[in-house]
Amino acid sequence: MNHKRQFTPEFKKEAVALVTEQGYTIARAAASLGISNKTLHTWVSLAREQSNGVLSEDERAELKRLQKENKELRTEKEILKKASAFFAKHMW
Structure with a gap:
């Protein structure tokens, strides 16, 4: 009888x-979980392929927010530069 173990997506x-976030080696993580190196290697490879260049919905929203904030900060910086130059010119 060859029973193939089933693992939940969460597991x-x-x-x-x-491996990807906590820095474990595949061998160490597999041993601690009681699974084979080959199994974990397959899961890691698949996860990397699936996430390669793909952002989650939350990541996209955060990126958009940060890009907007960055644009606002650059604009504020330019305004402050101009104001600083103006006041430096007129103070003397």
């Missing part, structure tokens, strides 16, 4: 996170 995600 796989957490196992992959040990």
Whole structure:
């Protein structure tokens, strides 16, 4: 009888996170979880392929917010530069 173990998506995600986010080696993470190196290597490879260049909805929203904030800060910086130059010119 060859029973193939089934793993939940949550388990796989957490196992992959040990390697990709917490810096575990595949061998160490696999050993601590009681799974084979090959299994974990496959999950990590698939996760990297799926996330390669793809942002989640939250990440896209955060990127958009940060880009807007960056634009506003650059504009404020230019205004302050001009004001500083104006006052420096007229103070003497």
